[in-house]
Amino acid sequence: MFLHPEIADDFFTLLQSWYEEAAYGESGNPLWQNLRLLIVHSTEVYIPLDINKSPFNVGLAIELLPFTSEQVRILAEVYQLKLSEQELNSLMTLIGGHPYLTQQALYHLATQCLTIEQFLETSITDEGIYHYHLHRLLQSLEENSFLADAYRLVLNSPNPIEINQLLAFKLHSMGLVILQGNQVTSSCELYQRYFSDRCLNSIETFFSHLAASLKLSRSQSQLETSDRHQNS
Numbered sequence: 001m002f003l004h005p006e007i008a009d010d011f012f013t014l015l016q017s018w019y020e021e022a023a024y025g026e027s028g029n030p031l032w033q034n035l036r037l038l039i040v041h042s043t044e045v046y047i048p049l050d051i052n053k054s055p056f057n058v059g060l061a062i063e064l065l066p067f068t069s070e071q072v073r074i075l076a077e078v079y080q081l082k083l084s085e086q087e088l089n090s091l092m093t094l095i096g097g098h099p100y101l102t103q104q105a106l107y108h109l110a111t112q113c114l115t116i117e118q119f120l121e122t123s124i125t126d127e128g129i130y131h132y133h134l135h136r137l138l139q140s141l142e143e144n145s146f147l148a149d150a151y152r153l154v155l156n157s158p159n160p161i162e163i164n165q166l167l168a169f170k171l172h173s174m175g176l177v178i179l180q181g182n183q184v185t186s187s188c189e190l191y192q193r194y195f196s197d198r199c200l201n202s203i204e205t206f207f208s209h210l211a212a213s214l215k216l217s218r219s220q221s222q223l224e225t226s227d228r229h230q231n232s
Contacts, residue, residue, distance in 0.1 A: 015055040066097035079110040096188030160185040
């Protein structure tokens with residue numbers, strides 16, 4: 001929805017009008033009092049919205065934060081999994097308590113013939129349980145060179161860095177970074193390791209193609225110069 005502002009503007013205005021009707025009952029119809037709106041979204045609201053038309057500046061906003069180690073342990077018990085302290089620490093190090101990644105990890109550990117060791121070994125590969133998720137994120141980065149360049153800076157920095165605010169919000173909405181004041185850093189080891197290899201490969205491929213193009217241009221230039229000398 002956020003990627004289509006021509007639709008989003010009318011849709012969010014509609015939601016805002018429903019909220020106001022339910023809250024203040026301007027139409028006089030008591031049935032509106034029974035309406036409750038719950039809006040769940042996994043993307044930050046980074047498109048410009050009229051404050052009088054946005055449903056995101058009313059009601060109570062609740063952000064789903066990364067799980068703590070204790071919360072992951074409790075969730076694992078719900079899946080009837082008994083993780084050792086070392087296994088729990090390894091899981092937290094890899095995915096950082098990311099809600100979606102955590103749920104997927106525990107689900108597959110509980111329902112498939114997958115050990116924690118196999119999970120940790122294959123997660124960052126294209127045969128791991130996150131391969132579709134990682135491919136979607138990679139495709140999004142490849143389709144937006146500015147976003148990819150910004151994320152590459154984050155991956156290559158050992159410390160939190162400051163990048164363009166809009167790009168930071170977009171990367172945060174994708175779950176790839178965490179915000180620390182005006183700075184960002186990679187959100188978890190899974191993304192750091194998976195995308196570092198691919199971003200670095202992209203850089204090497206770019207410079208390889210550039211070098212080949214320059215070499216070809218020089219060769220063509222030398223050939224044209226040689227032909228001119230022969231003709232003269």
